Amino acid sequence: MTEDGLAADTGWFGRYDVLAIVAGIWFLAKAIRYAFPPLFDELKLTFEVSNTAVGTAFTGFMIVYAVMQFPSGLLSDRIGPTRVIGAGVLTAAVGAAIIVVDGPFALLVAAMLILGAGTGAHKTVAIKLLAVAYPSRTGRTLGIFDTLGTFGGVVAPLLVAGVITVGLKWRRLFLIAALAGVLLGIAVLVRVPERLPDSTDKRENREVSLRAYAEPFTDTRFLTFVIVTLGFSFTYNGVVAFLPLYLNQAVETTSSVASLLYSIIFAVSIVQIFTGELADRVGRLRVINVTLVVATVSLALLLLSSTMSLTVYGVPVLGTVAVMGVGLGSHGFRPVRGVHLEALLPESLAGGGLGAVRSALMGAGAIAPTAVGYLADRTNFTVAFGLLLGTLTVATVLALGLLLTDSDLSVHRKRHRRQ
Structure with missing residues (x-):
């Protein structure tokens, strides 16, 4: 055994082979998801359908993805994480292979639903698996994991643009995805189990009642942190959905400048690696509070930027600083959130418990664009983003309360309960 939970290994994969495989699957999953929006025009032309049709198909993909969070986590508690991930x-x-087939639009929709189910079975279970594989470096590991996933979202639109520009058929992208999925699936099923502690995947026929998954929610601190994450998810998804329009209409930037600033939010996602490792060193709640404060203050500055006209070559100075701060705080928070949730849950309920929370998070995130869009139509984007600031402020205050009431005794009790 290494200093973490992995079996000793001298192969070329070395110490980070499990992380490489699991993060590679997450990169592929995010790349598949974010390849669809840039392809909407191509899909409309290929299948002669409307915006509503392609939009509804993508919504179906996301709904199935969200629904899969809890059952995949629950299943991993019973049969082990590698089987579920594989x-x-x-x-x-x-699903990707079906898209390669030249068929009707209904076949594409069916394939997208299959893709939603397959990719939806990954992250909740992966968090649990990585926490077992790297217990002394979980924060750093999940930071790398989340960063690679974000880069999958960055790479996908570029690949789509490249394929379309050179005149290749867009279906070839999904052929590559299908082949990569098969290779990664074989790798996770063959390589990962032999590198994990013996007990990790030996959970066949374990019976955990559904009622047991509700028990963590009776703990005040756990429930409070879930509320914190719900508030963050609502705010983040609202900002991401409408930031370009907010910058264009409220801050009065050009569309090109708004797009440039929008890309900054994702470009700074590399901060996840550092906040994850920092959480391992100084404590999760401290990093959680710092990142939430940065995001909250930055969002307030973003609202303030609508009243300030200082620009450099057409780029709003305060708006740029604010967008960068929102990105740093938001991405910095996300891997530590996963580590903290996993640590708060009993080991026997970690998969299903995380799945339940993630389903709730995605539900809150799905509501946000509708709420922001409705307020913007009825009033303006400043009011709509004011709602997001208020929600994030409440989440930050609650997180601060958790930090101030934290103690070594509560940590000791948690460790004792998980043993």
């Missing part, structure tokens, strides 16, 4: 990525490979 089945998920192979299912996604099947």
Whole structure:
């Protein structure tokens, strides 16, 4: 055994082989998801359908993805995480392979639903698996994991643009995805189990009642942190959905400048690696509070930027600083959130418990664009983003309360309960 939970290994993969495989699958999953929006025009032309049709198909993809969070986590508690992850990525490979086939629009929709199910079985279970594999470096590991996933979202639109520019068929992208899924599925099923502690995947027929998954929510601190994450998810998804329009209409930037600033939010996602490792060193709640404060203050500055006209070559100075701060705080928070949730849950309920929370988070995130859009139509984007600032402020105050009431005794009790 290494200093973490991995079995000793001298191969070329070395110490980070499990992380490389699991993060590679997450990169593929995010790349598949974010390849669809840039392809909407191509899909409309290929299948002669409307914006509503392609939009509804993508909504179906996301709904199935969200629904899969809890059952995949629950299943991982019973049969082990590697089997669930392997089945998920192979299912996604099947969905991608179906898209390669030249068929009707209904076949594409069916394939997208299969992709939603396959990719939806990954992250909740992956958090649990990585926490077992790297217990002394969970924060750093999840930071790298989340960063690679974000880069999958960055790479996908570029690949789509490249394929379309050179005149290749867009279906070839999904052929590559299908082949990559098969290779990664084989890798996770063959390589990962032999590198984990013996007990990790030996959970066949374990019976955990559904009622047991509700027990963590009776703990005040756990429930409070879930509320914190819900508030963050609502705010982040609202900002991401409408930031370009906010910059264009409220801050009065050009569309090109708004797009440039929008890309900054994702470009700074590399901060996840550092906040994850920092959480391992100084404590999760401290990093959580710092990142939430940065995001909250930055969002307030973004609202203030609508009243300030200082620009350099057409780029709003305060708006740029604010967008960068929102990105740093938001991305910095996300991996530590996963580590903290996993640590608060009993080991026997970690998969299903995380799945339940993630389903709630995605539900809150799905509501945000509708709420922001409605307020913007009825009033303006400043009022709509004011709602997001208020929600994030409440989440930050609650997180501060958790930090101020934290103690070594509560940590000791948690460790004792998990043993």
